[in-house]
Amino acid sequence: MLDSLLIDGANGLHLGWVTLATVANTTAFLTDVAPASWGDAATPVGIVVLVVVGLIGVAIAWFSRGRIAPALALAWGLSWLAVGRLSVEPLSTGIGVTAIVVAVVVLLAAVVVRFARGRVPSS
Structure with a gap:
C-alpha cells in the first residue's frame, strides 16, 4: 500500500506538472515569436490553451x-x-478565472471517475 502510494504520488505529480509546464512553455514560446499584432489575442488564446489543459486533465x-x-x-x-x-x-x-474553473473541473473529474468506478484504483 505504501509503495503504491509513493509511486502513484511521485509519478502522478510529475505527470500533472509536466503536462502544465509543457503547455505553458509552448504558449510562452508562441507568444515570443508571434507578431506584435497578436497581442490583442493573448487572452482568448490563453483561454483556449487552458481549455486544452482541462481536456488533457480530464x-x-x-x-x-x-x-x-x-x-x-x-x-x-x-x-x-x-x-x-x-x-x-x-x-x-479572463485567464485567471479560466484557470480556476479548469482546476476545479480537473479535480472534480478525477474524483468523479475514481468513485464512479466503484473502487480505489490499484497500481
Whole structure:
C-alpha cells in the first residue's frame, strides 16, 4: 500500500506538472515569436490553451481511473497561474478565472471517475 502510494504520488505529480509546464512553455514560446499584432489575442488564446489543459486533465483522470495525484498537480499549477494573472503583471482576469474553473473541473473529474468506478484504483 505504501509503495503504491509513493509511486502513484511521485509519478502522478510529475505527470500533472509536466503536462502544465509543457503547455505553458509552448504558449510562452508562441507568444515570443508571434507578431506584435497578436497581442490583442493573448487572452482568448490563453483561454483556449487552458481549455486544452482541462481536456488533457480530464483525459488523464479517465485513463488513469481517477488517480488523484496528476489532478492535484494540475490544479496546483493552475491555481498559481490564476494567482499570477489576477494579481501580477501581465494582469488578465479572463485567464485567471479560466484557470480556476479548469482546476476545479480537473479535480472534480478525477474524483468523479475514481468513485464512479466503484473502487480505489490499484497500481
